[in-house]
Amino acid sequence: MNVILRSKLFPLFWTGATAVTIRDMIYVRRDYWSWLPVDSQRALITHELVHVRQEGQEGAVRFFFKYIFQRSFRFKMELEAYTAEAQFWINQGVPKQYAVLIMARTLSSSLYRVSSYGGALLHLWENTK
Secondary structure, three states: OOEEEEEOOOOOOOOOOOOOEEEEEEEHHHHHHHHHHHHHHHHHHHHHHHHHHHEEEEEEEEHHHHHHHHHHHHHHHHHHHHHHHHHHHHOOOOOOHHHHHHHHHHOOOOOOOOOOHHHHHHHHOOOOO
């Protein structure tokens, strides 16, 4: 796994995205990464490593097209990644309620448009310790 800092991410469908994973390469916007505290960088890597594993299981090309064109697939992939990220924060001592609320808010934001806030909140709550 490599983290590559770029001034801009690929201008495909990720308007507003801060990181994109392609195979075992994690591309992160340089301006975003530079101001992140170390724990936040580790949380981002935790999230993106889930996508590295998912792409490996699905195949990179197939993953890419399903992620872009199948909303339900994208939701499933992001839900798993945000669950791992929420668990990272909980393991760092962040109260579960706070970690889950933040991840649910992100999942239901205009960046993803894949879930209701309540649906994301329920899943994250049930799948973190």
